[in-house]
Amino acid sequence: MIPEKLKAEVKGLNFYYNNLQALKDIHLPIANKLITALIGPSGCGKTTYLRCFNRMHDLYPNNRYEGEIILYPERINIIDPRIDPIEVRMRISMVFQKPNPFPKTVFENVAYGLRVRGEHKKWLLDEKVESALKQAALWDEVKDRIDDLAFNLSGGQQQRLCIARALATTPEILLFDEPTSALDPTATSKIEELILQLKKEVTIIIVTHNMQQAARVSDYTAFMYLGEIIEFDKTDKVFTRPSQKLTEEYITGRFG
């Protein structure tokens, strides 16, 4: 039931917005180089949970973390205030719900993470940008337009660009926050295919309100409700023989 090789482990995670508790005592293993999905109704805390992994909450006032998210193999607690959030973000990348390319060219978008890390050698950037775009299954579509503004791409292409951007810095974990909810079905399936391929290279956590997506794509699934983890197991077990009644009700569409 618990995956053998872990990339990270969440232990006793609590999170507070002001004094409102949004996450309650979460324990969750994150399997190495596999896809863990998080499902649950709107407002259950999935996005809040995801944003703990790359310390996005640090950007806004009055947020408080409690507990641990241990990153392997070093075993550091990435939500420890003594750990620099910038370092965490350089190792754990995120793809957002609404594609948010920068107002720059395609090339510069993908190269941005590298530049922030001090990489300026042209040949190295060219190489890494091309490799990231290939990984994101976007290279063929943009190789002739690489100096075009990113805004000129379609919604689905923009999202794949954001994925390429996140991949260019070879992250240890890639976080997806409802990556296809703003896209049409064709774009959605392209991205799902992409995510499946990516898992060979990077650990993935994906938050989605689309259960079928979680079922198609992930290896492990966690079901969250009102800030608590109700159930966690291998994906097919969760979807075919859930052990909690609440899980079953959610999956069969009785609420959410």
Add this chain to the structure above:
Amino acid sequence: MKRTITTKIKERGIEGLLLLSALSSVMITLSIVVILFYEALGFFQDISIWEFLTGRQWTPLFAQPKFGILPLVTGTLLVTGIAVIVALPMGLIVAVYLSEYAPFRIKEVAKPILELLAAVPTVVYGYFALLFLTPILQKVITNLSGFNALSPGIIMGIMIIPYVSSVSEDAMKAVPMHIREGSYAMGATKFQTAFKVVIPAAFSGIAAAFIVGISRAIGETMVVAIAAGMMPNLTFNPIEPIQTLTAYIVGVSLGDVPHGTIEYKTIFAAGITLFLMTLLLNILGFWFRKKIREVY
């Protein structure tokens, strides 16, 4: 039935009055253009455009008058240049600080202060330039003339910072948060995010802010009239006295300017030059902004 008709007439009447008030803006612009061109035409009937544009001396009130506008134009450009060197970078830095770094409490204090800085009457700034800054600068630059371009230029720069910073800041505030999050999520600092992501995203607004600043500097009158001198001087040396287009108009108007005399016509010639300069600047800004269209 009758009541409805009178009410309808009243409503239409009110709308008409309001429309007329709104049209006043068009009428004012038209009047400015008409008056400037009409009076300037009177000028150019006597003086050739060639001499006007290329002559290097402006001495219309001398016995042997010369009508080359260049000294006034260079005077304007020199002071504007100095002001712009002060105001544009500082204005942008202030805008970035207020938009990306400053906590709420500091913003609450800083923004009214900047507004007050912009509200001080320009004569007071002129006083400051002539009687406070120039003597101080003279201790550092010993051959600085009592009237010069440097002192009013610096003061004007400080005067203009609030204009540049407030328009830039508005532009940066309009950049949506999720764009910034994309940058922070890659491990960037505020500085990197501000300069590599937010400023490019707000570029057209910032360009507009710069245009506002430059326009304001070109049109400034009293600071230069008081501290830069009233002597047309074709130079780009900031330690010498110069006269701007605006200061010339004021200088002549201080005396008697009967309608139709050559002095009267010269102020309109200077005026139309000034008007065309700011118009050109605004058109440039407009064209520039059209080219950089942000798609949000």
Add this chain to the structure above:
Amino acid sequence: MQVTAQPEILEMRKRISSNKLRDHIFWIIGLFSTFIGFCLLFTLMIDLFIDGFPRLSWHFFTSYPSRFPEQAGILSAGVGTILVMMVTAATAVPLGIAAGIYLEEYGKKNWLTHLIEINMNNLAGVPSIIYGLLALGLFVYFLKLGESILTGGLTLGLLILPMVVIATRESIRAIPNSIREASYALGASKWQTIKDHIIPYSSGGILTGMIIGLSRAIGETAPIITVGALTFIAFLPSSPVTSGFPFLSFKWLLDPFTVMPIQMFNWISRPQAAFHLNAAAAGIVLLVMTLVMNGFAIYIRYRFRKRIKW
């Protein structure tokens, strides 16, 4: 137990430190730049105060200008300023509010409205001295209003018109549509909705814009000089109040005049240092008036925003 970090991580940490250093340096520069303006303003005020305060006296406020600096005062300039401001307000406020209401409530998205808006925004950027030239040609000579208070007031009124319009529009725009709909749903006409709801709810913002506009007008010198305000006036314009019927006179509108910034300018331009002290004193009066008016406007805006929370 912590495993030692790999070399790539160490490299990354060095890069992060250097990034953060730059971030910190900028933060300091930013803070400094923001307040340098204040420091300069403060220095200016102290300088002005030191020079001008000794000159401020009852005598200063009640005397005419004179060839002798110790005896010169701002009576004519002060009265001139007040009278000109009355004309300015009478011009800019009704016209500005009306134009703002039209653009927000009646304007459709057609070429005419677009033209009006472009003009309004453009006029806000026209140098003030151009307004002076406009007034010289139009009011002084074409309409034969002469070099008078009326001309001065009209000129400044046109100058601050865009400010009043923009302030009016912004305050009206802040009113949510649901309020308008509620009014119409009860059967009110368009004008009634404007009269009973739009104008009262936006009055705070309009008032703020008006005060800021007037405080700008008080300090304006260049356009007033251009329309021929004299710099040495040792008399007052005719009184608006007369002793005989109808107790109100408009003769003062056509009288010659001067205003305070011009008086200050005149004194600065004199070579005798003693006059510079007078200029400083006039500067203090101008500065205090401007800062008080602006402070008041900011205060009104703040109070109004607290009171009406949409």
